[in-house]
Amino acid sequence: MKKLNRVMCVEDDPDIRLLVELSLSTVGQLDVLCCADGSAALASITAFAPDLVLLDVMMPGLNGPQTLQALRQLPAMQGVPVVFMTAKAMPAELESLLLHGAAGMIIKPFDPMTLARDLQPFWKYGRGS
Amino acid sequence: MNTLIPFVLDILVVSDSTDSLATLYAQVLASGHEASTAQSASEALAYVQDHEPDLVLLDLENSDLDGFELTRRLRRLHEDRLLKVIVIASSHSDERVIQALQSGADDCLPRPVNAALLGAKLRYFSDVMLLQSRLARLAQRQLDIVDNIADAVITLDVNGHVEDMNSIARVLFDPRLPSDQAFPWQGDDFLNLLGVTLAELLTQRECTVLCTDGRSLEVDVRHIEWREKGFLRYTLLLRDLTERRAVELLQNEFLATVSHELRTPLTSVLGSLGLLAGGAAGSLPPAAMQLAMVAQRNGRRLSRLIDDILDLTKIQSDQFVLHQRTQPVGPLLVEALVASQAYASSLSVKLEAEGIDVHGDTELRLDTDRFLQVLANLLSNAIKHSPAGEVVRLRLSLTVSALRVSVIDRGPGIAAGFHSQLFKQFSKAEGDNRGGHASTGLGLYISRLLVERMGGEIAADAAVAHRSVGASFSVTFPLAYRPTLNTLAS
Numbered sequence: 001m002k003k004l005n006r007v008m009c010v011e012d013d014p015d016i017r018l019l020v021e022l023s024l025s026t027v028g029q030l031d032v033l034c035c036a037d038g039s040a041a042l043a044s045i046t047a048f049a050p051d052l053v054l055l056d057v058m059m060p061g062l063n064g065p066q067t068l069q070a071l072r073q074l075p076a077m078q079g080v081p082v083v084f085m086t087a088k089a090m091p092a093e094l095e096s097l098l099l100h101g102a103a104g105m106i107i108k109p110f111d112p113m114t115l116a117r118d119l120q121p122f123w124k125y126g127r128g129s
Numbered sequence: 130m131n132t133l134i135p136f137v138l139d140i141l142v143v144s145d146s147t148d149s150l151a152t153l154y155a156q157v158l159a160s161g162h163e164a165s166t167a168q169s170a171s172e173a174l175a176y177v178q179d180h181e182p183d184l185v186l187l188d189l190e191n192s193d194l195d196g197f198e199l200t201r202r203l204r205r206l207h208e209d210r211l212l213k214v215i216v217i218a219s220s221h222s223d224e225r226v227i228q229a230l231q232s233g234a235d236d237c238l239p240r241p242v243n244a245a246l247l248g249a250k251l252r253y254f255s256d257v258m259l260l261q262s263r264l265a266r267l268a269q270r271q272l273d274i275v276d277n278i279a280d281a282v283i284t285l286d287v288n289g290h291v292e293d294m295n296s297i298a299r300v301l302f303d304p305r306l307p308s309d310q311a312f313p314w315q316g317d318d319f320l321n322l323l324g325v326t327l328a329e330l331l332t333q334r335e336c337t338v339l340c341t342d343g344r345s346l347e348v349d350v351r352h353i354e355w356r357e358k359g360f361l362r363y364t365l366l367l368r369d370l371t372e373r374r375a376v377e378l379l380q381n382e383f384l385a386t387v388s389h390e391l392r393t394p395l396t397s398v399l400g401s402l403g404l405l406a407g408g409a410a411g412s413l414p415p416a417a418m419q420l421a422m423v424a425q426r427n428g429r430r431l432s433r434l435i436d437d438i439l440d441l442t443k444i445q446s447d448q449f450v451l452h453q454r455t456q457p458v459g460p461l462l463v464e465a466l467v468a469s470q471a472y473a474s475s476l477s478v479k480l481e482a483e484g485i486d487v488h489g490d491t492e493l494r495l496d497t498d499r500f501l502q503v504l505a506n507l508l509s510n511a512i513k514h515s516p517a518g519e520v521v522r523l524r525l526s527l528t529v530s531a532l533r534v535s536v537i538d539r540g541p542g543i544a545a546g547f548h549s550q551l552f553k554q555f556s557k558a559e560g561d562n563r564g565g566h567a568s569t570g571l572g573l574y575i576s577r578l579l580v581e582r583m584g585g586e587i588a589a590d591a592a593v594a595h596r597s598v599g600a601s602f603s604v605t606f607p608l609a610y611r612p613t614l615n616t617l618a619s
Contacts (some may be wrong), residue, residue, distance in 0.1 A: 013393055013396075013397070015397040015400075015401075016393070016396055016397055016400070019396070019397060019400035019401065019404065022404055022409055022410075023400070023404065023409075026404075026409050027404070027407065027409050058385075058389050087388050087389045087391075087392030087393060087396070093385065108392050108393070108395075108396040109392060109395050109396040109398075109399040109400065109428075109432055110396065110400070111403055112400045112403045112404045112407070112409070113403055113404070113407040113409070
């Protein structure tokens with residue numbers, strides 16, 4: 001089975017973008033492309049062809065669920081799992097996010113030393129389903 | 130009821146005999162009431178119309194008008210008023226008395242009037258009128274309140290037939306002209322209009338009903354059941370939930386925003402420290418590493434504090450909702466043990482289950498997530514306070530009517546003076562910082578609120594609290610499913 005290799009991260013906060021990039025590339029040895037918003041992600045996703053997309057929920061412009069909906073229209077996204085990143089609020093809200101078709105959830109603050117490892121189960125789950 | 134304060138009656142004395150009028154007038158004043166006089170029927174009618182006295186003392190002897198006829202006219206004049214009429218008649222035959230009472234008189238006295246008897250009668254009517262006026266005032270006040278509260282109040286019989294509603298109910302639900310609203314609805318026509326059945330209104334806490342303006346209104350429903358001469362009646366209180374829903378939404382949005390705004394910078398801080406301490410930015414000199422660890426530890430603590438405060442805000446809000454369902458308790462306890470295993474292992478503490486039947490059919494009505502949260506809190510406290518190599522036990526015990534889950538450790542126990550502080554906000558015991566897992570002082574307080582909301586109780590067990598070694602915390606719930614004698618025996 002193919003390894004999780006390429007991750008696209010969509011996150012509006014530049015500091016968190018940097019952290020995700022360091023966590024996934026320096027610590028996790030993955031190929032990472034970070035985008036600052038939903039439209040940037042839509043523009044570059046086909047060329048980058050990620051194995052998994054890490055998506056912030058609360059963003060200006062297109063928010064997480066809206067970005068997910070738009071991404072799902074693209075052929076490049078066939079079978080690519082999407083994991084939301086959220087500062088968890090209500091359990092009901094988390095449930096509704098999963099109903100949007102996400103493979104899983106990373107709760108902020110996340111552990112940067114284990115982030116790459118923490119994404120593995122979602123990638124497998126996403127592939128399998 | 131307290132002794133009645135004498136109610137001074139305003140009395141009109143009517144007689145066409147000057148002597149009789151003077152005598153009666155003096156007798157009324159002597160008995161402590163106020164008197165006015167009239168010497169003819171027309172004068173009497175005019176006076177009653179203008180001054181509304183409490184009582185008319187009517188001497189019929191030489192009346193230009195038939196005295197019984199005057200009584201009837203007085204009655205018609207003030208049909209809804211509590212005017213009393215005492216007729217004085219010279220012939221005290223039963224027939225005359227009956228005739229007087231049938232004309233509408235309240236009582237009849239023989240002439241010549243005995244002053245003591247008149248005084249006694251007036252005292253009696255004064256008591257009756259005082260009670261009547263109190264009742265009338267009370268009824269009016271009640272009507273004012275019911276008509277001015279924001280809730281719709283509707284009284285129905287068992288067939289859904291409306292007997293009464295307040296003004297807000299009329300405004301919201303009665304499409305008829307105000308002039309027609311005095312007439313009763315036929316059968317359950319009114320409920321059909323609302324689009325609900327009586328059974329729905331009586332069994333559901335919240336309903337959607339139709340308003341006359343076409344809106345669907347979400348309402349909170351409360352009902353009072355009462356009987357009148359053996360017939361069951363329901364008084365329903367319907368409260369518009371529109372505003373509460375809006376507040377709920379605002380509060381949820383606020384919490385989500387606060388949560389996001391606090392956690393985003395914390396994510397960067399903790400992330401950077403994690404990468405530094407993890408060596409992702411190159412190895413650090415020992416002193417710098419130590420500082421990075423201090424910052425990281427405290428950042429995590431801040432993060433937990435934010436979690437707890439947000440959680441507490443949510444639980445304490447009026448809109449907090451538990452998702453309770455009846456479920457077997459065994460699997461939940463196992464899940465709680467599994468979830469705490471990693472933390473226990475990190476401190477070399479063993480977890481043991483006692484009396485837990487994974488496949489048992491002992492059921493409780495619980496909110497799964499919140500119950501697990503409570504157990505996680507109790508277990509983490511017990512683990513934190515246990516010396517390495519010791520055991521923390523999760524014990525399930527059952528009585529006929531209740532189920533108890535206890536978390537028992539063999540740590541230093543609870544200091545005598547701290548016992549009363551345990552379940553309060555921001556209460557922290559000494560030596561709480563073990564394993565870099567300093568508590569926020571909110572855990573037990575949150576657990577208490579959650580357990581109580583789910584209908585249970587939480588306590589530090591007294592027997593253990595006084596022992597030198599160990600502490601034990603228990604949550605007790607009434608059983609959702611009561612074992613019958615048969616199931617107990619088997």
